[in-house]
Amino acid sequence: xxxxxxxxxxxxxxxxxxxxxxxxxxxxxxxxxxxxxxxxxxxxxxxxxxxxxxxxxxxxxxxxxxxxxxxxxxxxxxxxxxxxxxxxxxxxxxxxxxxxxxxxxxxxxxxxxxxxxxxxxxxxxxxxxxxxxxxxxxxxxxxxxxxxxxxxxxxxxxxxxxxxxxxxxxxxxxxxxxxxxxxxxxxxxxxxxxxxxxxxxxxx
Numbered sequence: 001x002x003x004x005x006x007x008x009x010x011x012x013x014x015x016x017x018x019x020x021x022x023x024x025x026x027x028x029x030x031x032x033x034x035x036x037x038x039x040x041x042x043x044x045x046x047x048x049x050x051x052x053x054x055x056x057x058x059x060x061x062x063x064x065x066x067x068x069x070x071x072x073x074x075x076x077x078x079x080x081x082x083x084x085x086x087x088x089x090x091x092x093x094x095x096x097x098x099x100x101x102x103x104x105x106x107x108x109x110x111x112x113x114x115x116x117x118x119x120x121x122x123x124x125x126x127x128x129x130x131x132x133x134x135x136x137x138x139x140x141x142x143x144x145x146x147x148x149x150x151x152x153x154x155x156x157x158x159x160x161x162x163x164x165x166x167x168x169x170x171x172x173x174x175x176x177x178x179x180x181x182x183x184x185x186x187x188x189x190x191x192x193x194x195x196x197x198x199x200x201x202x203x204x
Contacts, residue, residue, distance in 0.1 A: 022103050023051055026151070029105075033129040037142065040132070043165070047132050047149055057149070058099040065134075065147030069108030070096030072130055072154045072192050073122070074159060078200035081177060081193075082163065084116060085170040086141065092175075092183040094152065094192070097168075105151045113155060117172060118164025122155040126199055130154040133188040152192065 009058045021114045027048060034044045070092045073082040097112040099105060106124060113122055131152040139145045163172045175183065180193050 002072070019078065023055075023057065026103065026105060027051055029129050030132065030152075033132065036128075038048065040044070043132060046134060050134075050149055054078045058101050058103050060098045060100055061087060063144060063146060065149055065195055067099045067105060068096055068148045068150045069099055069102075069105040070094045070150050070152040071109040071113035071122070072152050072196070073113055073117070073119075074125070074154065074176065074196060074200075075156050075157060078156075078196060079176060079202070080174045081180065082117060082119075082137060082161075082172060083175050083180070083183065084168070086174050087168055087170050089137075090170075091186070092173075092180075093189070096150065106153050109151070109153045110155065116166050116168055117157075118166070119157050119159075121158040123158060124153055125203070126154050131188065131192050135188070154192075154196070 030044060030048050030051070034041065034048075037044070049066065051057050051067070051126055052063060054064075056066075058067050060066055074080065075082075082095065084095055085091070086093050095113045095116045096109060097116070099108045102112050110122055110124075114120055129151055133150045133152070134147055135150065137146055137148055161174060163174075165172050177193050180189060184190075
């Protein structure tokens with residue numbers, strides 16, 4: 001079993017609604033993240049306001065936007081990250097997906113990492129949230145444009161690094177941190193590369 005972000009906290013499910021207390025673990029994580037990253041205050045403020053305002057923030061059915069969980073997956077020495085060439089968005093991104101009602105977003109990120117890579121052994125290697133981002137998702141097949149409130153966690157892949165490409169991807173690739181810029185110039189991706197370098201140095 002993967003570790004929970006907040007072990008021991010369990011709240012009853014309410015059909016169609018997530019009570020405020022069920023959102024509190026994520027709000028607490030975001031506030032702790034804010035203390036570590038005051039330079040990201042603008043996006044953190046927007047993110048927190050959304051979670052506090054929207055009882056259904058974890059549900060894909062919330063048309064204006066919803067929480068997603070992502071995994072920034074590093075190899076053992078932190079020199080490479082596993083990226084997906086996302087089929088729907090046609091961009092190189094970290095692994096991740098919709099919460100679909102699950103309020104433990106670390107669990108969401110780990111599940112998505114398994115499903116999208118075929119790898120099965122991951123360790124959450126940094127306390128709390130690694131990165132947050134709010135980005136628009138374009139209209140597609142009758143689904144209106146909306147926002148993804150993405151919570152990112154950094155994971156280490158253990159054991160074999162031989163991945164399997166899922167139906168959600170054109171391709172997967174282990175990419176050296178220095179080479180990520182050749183696949184994308186997206187600001188939050190570059191931010192996670194910079195954070196990865198700091199983390200790897202701190203763990204040495």
